[in-house]
Amino acid sequence: MxxxxxxxxxxxxxxxxxxxxxxxxxxxxxxxxxxxxxxxxxxxxxxxxxxxxxxxxxxxxxxxxxxxxxxxxxxxxxxxxxxxxxxxxxxxxxxxxxxxxxxxxxxxxxxxxxxxxxxxxxxxxxxxxxxxxxxxxxxxxxxxxxxxxxxxxxxxxxxxxxxxxxxxxxxxxxxxxxxxxxxxxxxxTIYGTWYSQKLLDSKGWQYPKTLSEMVTLCGEIKKTGVAPWTYAGKYPYYVHFNLFAQIAKIGGMDGWIAIDNLEPNAWTKNDAVKEVLEHYEELAAKKYFLEGSQGLTHIQSQTAWNKGRAVFIPNGSWVENEAAPTTPKDFGMAVGALFDGTGDKLPHGTLRAEPSxxxxxxxxxxxxxxxxxxxxxxxxxxxxxxxxxxxxxxxxxxxxxxxMQLSPGLASASKVFKEAGKNIISLQLQEWYPALTDEKLGGLTGQLLTGELKAADWIKKAQAEADKVAADSSITKFKRTV
Missing domain, CATH: 3.40.190.10 (Periplasmic binding protein-like II)
Structure with a gap:
């Protein structure tokens, strides 16, 4: 942190x-x-x-x-x-x-x-x-x-x-x-990909439904001279809000629960992990992240996003209140649900939303x-x-x-939550093992987003770090079944 x-x-x-x-x-x-x-x-x-x-x-x-x-x-x-x-x-x-x-x-x-x-x-x-x-x-x-x-x-x-x-x-x-x-x-808290509805409308862009549509839209966005994405590079585990949940959506909760439970090969044998990490590797390779994002705090990245220097940011629903000092009045803050991948176990509209x-x-x-x-x-x-x-x-x-008459971001969060129905993802890894997710995996994610690390290497190293935690008797372990 x-x-x-x-x-x-x-x-x-x-x-x-x-x-x-x-x-x-x-x-x-x-x-x-x-x-x-x-x-x-x-x-x-x-x-x-x-x-x-x-x-x-x-x-x-x-x-x-x-x-x-x-x-x-x-x-x-x-x-x-x-x-x-x-x-x-x-x-x-x-x-x-x-x-x-x-x-x-x-x-x-x-x-x-x-x-x-x-x-x-x-x-x-x-x-x-x-x-x-x-x-x-x-x-x-x-x-x-x-x-x-x-x-x-x-x-x-x-x-x-x-x-x-x-x-x-x-x-x-x-x-x-x-x-x-x-x-x-x-x-x-509603987690997801946050954006300005006004900006999308003004450019005729639609919020993507799939990972591949996101990549295509990023190409269109970049042509206009604006960065498709920014993130809190000083705290790259912000990216995990989306990245982890995206794995759970595509691969199903059983696969994610194995990750939460630190089971052997939970990262390496889950095809959804490979698909999602390769998506982020592609975004990095095509330079779809705002230049310099790796040096930004959460506040700085949100400010750059508010100022229209980037279209998308991974975050939670606290962002509307936190970013209020720099958010233009007509920004139209909105959040989108998780993207569809290949052969997803959970349906379109699935959302990560958790008590906090x-x-x-x-x-x-x-x-x-x-x-x-x-x-x-x-x-x-x-x-x-x-x-x-x-x-x-x-x-x-x-x-x-x-x-109630809700603020734009809260209204959007409430809408996607209602649309998700029972298709809500809740994750425990960051809660149970923050040193693993925020420091070790966060460091790997930081390297992935700057192009210094390939997806395959991220996965191998992540599994090794999870195995270390699993083998460390000084760390209290937790198990979930649902």
Missing amino acids: GSTSAHNDTTGLGRRDLIKRSAALGLIAVPTMGFLSACATGGGGGDDKSSKPEGEKTAKNPLGVKNGAPMEAFIFKGGLGDQYAKDAEADYKATYGVDVKHTGTQAVGPKLTPRFAGGNPPDVIDNSGADHLDMNKLSSQKQLQDLGVLLDAASIDDPNKKVRDTIHPSTIEKGKHGDVFDVLYYAF EPYIVSAKGKNPAGGMELLRIMLSKKHAQNFATKVKSLTCVMDATEG
């Missing part, structure tokens, strides 16, 4: 759970282990249930929040800002008569590591950003509140509906450690019921719509934006 200062300056990199790591992760790895050791032996008194403030459970207060009991929220303040959380906290205050102690920061891990070690963590945390806490280890140490009680609580909007029935099912699946649901991914922005409640906080109640408030239609308005992004609350 490069230097953290770049992200602190732009506040751009961490509002989603995937894009936050690589080199910067090393800044928190050692202290995280230290605090977990401390947690195992210290701070145990925080989990004495009798010390928790308890209110009467009623239809309107299903979690039993005690009026006036102190409550603290720690919110990552990156590309999404933290005003949406403050708005929900205002409603919490109106109901329970207490100001929520609010901290907005980009340094979630460094600031909270000593507090977890001391047994006095805040009640609710938006655990995003480059310096996030390690949730896998927090969960294994029983530091995370089981949020099953939140899922089974009545929703704010309809007391006859449980919270679990109002949110996207993938949110529940992704938020589990084993059988325990202890992470609420509040946002819902992880919220956790501290099991050893002073007021876990209050922490869960703040999340219940955020999961109301009112606050899901407020989030969409404030940060131009979807939440995990299903159909919350129906009937």
